[in-house]
Amino acid sequence: MIHDQLVCQDLHVVFADGTAALRGVDLALGDGIVGLVGANGAGKTTLLRVMAGMLAPSSGSVLVGGRSAIAHRVAVGVGSIPDGARLPQYLRVDAFLDGLRRAAGSPAETASEGEIRRALCISDLGERPLAALSLGQRRRVELAAALIGDPDLLLLDEPTNGLDPLAMTALRSGLLAARRPGRLIVVSSHHLDELQRIAEWIVVMHEGRVVASESASTLLAIGSSLEAVFLATAGHAHA
Template sequence: MTDPVIQATGLSKSFKATRALDGCDVQISTGRIVGLLGENGAGKTTLMRILAGLVRPTSGTVRVFGQPPGTSAVAGRIGVTIEGSAYYPWLSAHDNVAALHRGFGRALGPERIAAALGRVGLDQTGRRRAATLSQGQRQRLALAVAMAHEPDLLVLDEPANGLDPTGMADLRKLIVAERDRGATVLVSSHLLAELEEFCDTVVMMHRGKVVGTRDLDQAESSPRFLVEVQPGELAAAQEALEAAGVKADQAGEGSLLVEIDSGRAANQILVGAGIVPESVSPHHAGLEEYYFARLKEAGE
């Protein structure tokens, strides 16, 4: 088994009285696009800053490529965009890429820089001063800086901010291309549908904790069925299923979401209790439903 690219255990971070991370456990495998999902203030950016070696955790352990974040062994293998990524407004986009990499001891040739700018759609504006670029173009510049040295790990904090629909579509293609190149990509967003478009795995955060992880490229671990009954029989149907050891949650008027191996088994339990279902059909939970179920389990 390949060692994980990122391994964090019991990770916590406090800023004075504010606890930004509260016992996070995260493991990320090689060659996957992993989305970090959570509302503003969930701890996504703090976790990414720790992984990038920009801040230290208050407690817990974290390793990137088996090494502490921020070491030279890790810095050469990682590309980062964190909120408010720095740039030199008086330099061109091309010279920004060169200067920011020189700061890390990397000398990139003009061909490599031009290729990076071309990949993010700045090939026609590479010689313009960064101060004259739009917000979306500056976001593309930050991506070019992060990707120019072809890192093994990309940590992208809200990279779609400021991008128009075309830019967002280009971003998705770019991230998938990085994964196909062999890189691991960690990308954060508070927009669920955005991550569902291209991620292999989504890690869900809430109030500084990881509350769930879902692999989007794998089948659900527990088969679920949507059972429709007469509204007046809903409570009795739920009671009969739960008495048989089956998890059943109300999903609307006259509807139950049932975790059971087969629809026939659910039907047999209900018929045995004198309830004839209107219908029993397979149900595949979307990411949104799964996310809010994890928040409910976390007490929200």
């Protein structure tokens, strides 16, 4: 992983009520799939929002491809699935994706989008209303939607929440199909066993700070599983 795709320097976010969500985050990430892990309240969602250019930091900086995160969002766009994202229920799947494609200036589905759609097992859902989709189907459609326009940065906040094993398998296949040179995919999840299957790099957060940022192979060399590594790392940071 070449550390030049996304760079955070001394990043702080303090909310109006005085809550410090991020406390001096320094982080450099290249392309590939990155797993973002941490307990509830560790700052994962706030960090993803700042990376996406949706939230301005209180101090410090975030550069994506050499631009500020906000400028990158305006100029290029970011693929993202916020936790709790809502789809327009009255549309059918094909109409929803076609509308996003037209808005992105892509008149037709690309070969890459078609490959990802097949990997996600949503090719047969085109005429189904979004309101009729199961949770797993919605998450997979959300991922296909986030990838329209071929973004270099894809941010996923807890995409596996509530999914059964079959839906998780399909989502994993879609993420692996979406991986390409120059694309950074950051996945926040509490399903550490699932992250362990796909992530090449792991970032561990604790109380608004990054306490570990290493290749998955390096971290797993010191622990039997990602869960064991996380508990040891977060526990050491808390001590």
